[in-house]
Amino acid sequence: MINQNKEENKIETLISRAIETKPYPLEVPELQFFQKWDYSISLEDSSFIKLKDSYDLFIGGKFVKPSSGKYFPTINPSNEEVITHIAYATEEDVNKAVQAAQKAYEKYWSKTKPKDRAKYLFKIARIIQERSRELAILETMDNGKPIRETRDFDVPQTAQHFFYYAGWADKLHYLPRSSPIGVVGQIIPWNFPLLMAAWKIAPALACGNTVILKPAETTPLTALILAEIIQEAGLPDGVVNILPGDGYTGSLIVKHPEIKKIAFTGSTEVGKYILKQAGRDKKITLELGGKNPLIIFEDAPIDQAVEAIIKGIYFNQGHVCCAGSKLLVQESILPTVIQKLKDRIKTIRIGNPLDKNTDMGAINSLQQLQKIKGYVEIGLKEGYPFYQKECKLPEKGYWFPPSFFTNVPINSPIAREEIFGPVLTIITFRDPEEACQKANNTPYGLAAGVWTNNPSRLMYVSKKIKAGVIWANTYNQFDPSSPFGGYKESGFGREGGLHGLLEYLQ
Ligand code: NAI
Ligand code: MG
16 A cells, blocks of 8 residues: 555656646647658767776876775766776875975966966867867766767867967956966866866966866766876976865865865855855855746747757756756747747657767766656646656666746746756746846846847846846857856856956956
C-alpha cells in the first residue's frame, strides 16, 4: 500500500498525468511533414583526443600533484562515464599557489610592459583558436551541452575575450585608475566552464594582476587544458594558477589574507556566504542568479519572439544565469504564443551532445536534475497547466525535456526562484504598467528582454525594469565589449567591456 502511494507521487507519474493529450487547435501541415523527416546521426569525431588518466594542479607554471594525494572523477553527464580524474586542491596547495602568484606579481607581471602583457593574451587567444575543436569536444563531454553550442558559442567567445582584453592592456592609462590590485581569487561555475574562466582571467591579466582560479567540481577539465595553453603561450610561471576542488577549496581561496580580490560566479546562496567570509579588506564582485523576465507585447513580431523565447530558456539546457525563465505575455496573444511555442519545441532535438544535430544536451549533474524535478513537482502540485516535449530520452545520463508551465501567479516559487533548467514559467499581463510591475517583482535583477514594435514603449519599459542587461527585440546576445552583471540578489560588479576592466584596477 505504502509502495503504491510512493509510485503515485513519483515526479514521472505526476508529469505523465499532467502532460496535455488534447489535439492541437491549429493545423500546421508543414510541421507535421517536418516531424517525420529525421536526421542521420552525425557524431563529432573525438578519436584524435588523447585524454590523460589524471590531471594535476597548475601551480607556478607547472603541473603538480595535490598535497593530499586526492583525485576525483569527472563524468560525462550524457552517459555517466568517467572521463578522467582531477587533482583536488586543499590548504597546502592554496598556500603554494598564493606564494607563486605573489612572486609572479612582484617579480614579473606587475613590471611587464603593458604591450608585452597584450602579446601574451593574444598568444593565448590564438592557441585557443588552434585547439578549438578539441576544446569544444572536451567541454561537451565534461558539461553535457551540445557540440553546436561549444563549437559556435563557448569556444569562440572564449578566444574573443582574450583578444578583446589584449587590446586594452596598453590603454589602461586612459582610464580613471590604472594600477593592478595584486593576487586575485576567481571561483567559477559549471554552466560555461571555459568561457567563465576567460571572463575572469583575461581582464585580470590585462590589468597586471596574477590569478588563482578554481573551476567547478563537475566541470574542471577545460580549465586544465587552458592551463596547458597558458604554459604553451609562455606566460611567466605563477601568473595563472588553477586549483580544481569543491566548495571547501573555494572557501580557502576566499579567506586567504594575501588574496586581494574575489571574483565569483555561482549561486546567490554561496555569494552571500562569500561576502561574509571574505573580510572587509578584499574587493569583491559577485555574479549570481536570476529569474529574468522576457516580455512579449501584442504588437511584437511573434515568430521572431518565439525564437527568442526558445533561445532564452532552452539554450544550454536552461543552465544560464540570465535565462529568460519568466515569460510575460500580453493576455491577448497568449493562445497564439503558446501554440507557436509548442510547435517550435517539437522541433528541438534532444540527445547525444556530441551529435552535430543536437539542440539540447544533458543536464549537468544528478543534483541539478533533482533540483529541476523538485521545482516541476511544486508547479504540478500547485496545479498549473504543464507542457513537455514528448520524446525518447537516452537510458543513461541526466535528461530533462523542454517544458513550460502556463497561468502561473507571480508569487509561486516557480515564478520567483531560479530553476536553472529547461523549464519556462509563463505569466500574463494586460498593459505596460502591469508588465513592469511583474517583471520587477523578484529578488533578482540580472537580465530582461522586451519585444515590441513600438520604440517609445520599448524605451519606457526598459527604463522601468531593474536589471543589469536589457535585450531589445532579441535575447541572450553576448559580446566581450558589453558589460554584464546584476542588481539586488543577482550580485554586484560588472564583467566584460570597460566596466569589467575597472573591477581589476585600483
Ligand atoms: P555553487 O554556487 O555552489 O557553485 C559555484 C562555484 O562556487 C563552484 O566552483 C563551487 O565549488 C564554489 N563554491 C561552493 N561553495 C563555496 C564556498 N563556500 N566558498 C567558495 N566557493 C564555493 O552552485 P551549484 O551548487 O553548483 O549550483 C546550485 C545552483 O546555483 C544552481 O541550481 C543555480 O540555480 C545556481 N547557479 C548559478 C550560476 C550562475 O551562473 N549565476 C552558476 C551555477 C549555479
Ligand atoms: Mg563533468
